[in-house]
Amino acid sequence: MTGKGGTGKTTVAAALSLALASEGRRVLLVEVEERQGIAQLFETEALPYQERKIASAPGGGEVHALAIDAELAMLDYLDMFYKLGRAGRALKKLGAIDFATTVAPGLRDVLLTGKVCEAVRRKDKAGWPVYDAVVLDAPPTGRITRFLNVNDEVAGLARMGPIHNQAQTVMRVMKSPQTAVHLVTLLEEMPVQETMDGVAELRSAGLPVGAVIVNMVRPVLLEDAALAQVTDLPAGGSGGGVGKRRTAVAKALSQAGLGGARRGGVAERLVDPLLTQAYEHAERVVLEREQRAEIGGLGLPVRELELIGEGVDLGGLYRLADSLRKQAVPGFGGAFAKDGARGKSAAHPDEDTDDADVDGPDAGGTAADAEGDGPDADRAAADADAHPDEDADTGDEV
Numbered sequence: 509m510t511g512k513g514g515t516g517k518t519t520v521a522a523a524l525s526l527a528l529a530s531e532g533r534r535v536l537l538v539e540v541e542e543r544q545g546i547a548q549l550f551e552t553e554a555l556p557y558q559e560r561k562i563a564s565a566p567g568g569g570e571v572h573a574l575a576i577d578a579e580l581a582m583l584d585y586l587d588m589f590y591k592l593g594r595a596g597r598a599l600k601k602l603g604a605i606d607f608a609t610t611v612a613p614g615l616r617d618v619l620l621t622g623k624v625c626e627a628v629r630r631k632d633k634a635g636w637p638v639y640d641a642v643v644l645d646a647p648p649t650g651r652i653t654r655f656l657n658v659n660d661e662v663a664g665l666a667r668m669g670p671i672h673n674q675a676q677t678v679m680r681v682m683k684s685p686q687t688a689v690h691l692v693t694l695l696e697e698m699p700v701q702e703t704m705d706g707v708a709e710l711r712s713a714g715l716p717v718g719a720v721i722v723n724m725v726r727p728v729l730l731e732d733a734a735l736a737q738v739t740d741l742p743a744g745g746s747g748g749g750v751g752k753r754r755t756a757v758a759k760a761l762s763q764a765g766l767g768g769a770r771r772g773g774v775a776e777r778l779v780d781p782l783l784t785q786a787y788e789h790a791e792r793v794v795l796e797r798e799q800r801a802e803i804g805g806l807g808l809p810v811r812e813l814e815l816i817g818e819g820v821d822l823g824g825l826y827r828l829a830d831s832l833r834k835q836a837v838p839g840f841g842g843a844f845a846k847d848g849a850r851g852k853s854a855a856h857p858d859e860d861t862d863d864a865d866v867d868g869p870d871a872g873g874t875a876a877d878a879e880g881d882g883p884d885a886d887r888a889a890a891d892a893d894a895h896p897d898e899d900a901d902t903g904d905e906v
């Protein structure tokens with residue numbers, strides 16, 4: 509999940525995790541940026557660098573969360589490649605890791621993406637994926653492509669050997685249909701522009717783009733005819749037709765019991781402030797329509813989440829999750845996508861044991877929302893059938 513900062517990236521990632529966790533699924537929600545945004549949202553104590561269950565979803569599913577610490581991920585990495593458990597700790601003392609994590613931001617991204625990919629690929633003893641889906645609260649739109657693609661550079665630098673193989677594994681996951689990069693935006697010029705640019709960048713890097721989630725959508729309070737009337741009635745205007753309409757509004761207000769419609773009467777004094785509000789509302793609606801049209805031009809599935817007036821608490825989060833579930837977001841997995849990755853890949857869990865890659869604690873890649881293929885993929889498909897209303901709008905499925 510990416511998006512311009514402040515558009516609700518963390519909130520939507522969390523809502524998506526809850527939505528995906530319904531019907532008994534197990535989802536991992538990962539944070540790599542600002543620490544503890546997830547803990548705050550779920551109203552739990554700070555997350556350690558350890559996966560832990562933070563929420564239950566309706567129907568028995570679970571959301572687990574992980575806040576990845578780049579420094580600890582580095583120790584994992586060293587441990588894995590060089591069996592440097594103790595030497596790694598010595599390095600830490602020397603400040604080498606400080607250097608690596610702060611001075612080489614590219615390296616930091618390699619570690620973070622590696623950890624996420626490891627979670628995506630992790631299997632239990634029977635060979636089934638541990639998580640049905642992994643949702644990443646990823647870096648913002650401006651940095652997302654570089655972040656997800658960092659292993660491409662690494663694979664180019666290390667031409668062979670375990671690091672090369674590891675980087676290639678990560679890129680394979682990132683570019684596979686297992687991954688979908690979703691973009692959160694508001695119906696405002698700047699975030700929409702960032703979304704357009706972000707999608708273009710992701711596409712040219714060959715990264716799979718998922719859906720655009722328009723967040724904090726406010727209701728339209730006036731019908732089209734009223735909107736048109738308001739917009740050609742400039743606030744504070746008078747004379748001619750405008751004057752007549754102002755009088756009509758004052759009369760209507762008076763009839764509604766708001767006082768006298770005469771000049772200086774209560775109803776008459778309400779006309780200007782109300783018209784100003786209506787005008788501003790209409791202006792916003794027109795602007796939002798333009799932004800919607802821009803987004804529509806991307807040819808991606810678009811979903812909308814309402815603005816929750818009182819702010820997003822835990823209850824609000826479940827409401828947003830419910831809304832996502834009802835909108836049957838394509839590529840969001842399981843019952844959300846009848847022809848999605850899960851349905852298609854109900855293959856044997858060991859199908860990829862033949863790759864020679866290193867699969868250590870950090871063997872993974874970055875996935876902005878990668879779904880595991882699992883023993884219950886068939887069940888998910890069955891679920892989709894059991895809820896025909898949930899995938900009614902399959903017209904724009906990817």
Ligand SMILES: Nc1ncnc2c1ncn2[C@@H]1O[C@H](COP(=O)(O)OP(=O)(O)O)[C@@H](O)[C@H]1O
Nearest residue numbers: 513514515516517518519724814815816819820
């Ligand atoms: N649909 C929504 N309705 C109301 N408030 C929202 C909604 N989505 C996000 N917010 C609020 O917007 C603020 C920014 O959200 P956050 O998820 O932290 O954004 P980001 O991760 O993109 O910086 C938070 O205060 C959050 O509660």
Ligand SMILES: [Mg+2]
Nearest residue numbers: 517518542545
């Ligand atoms: Mg955030």
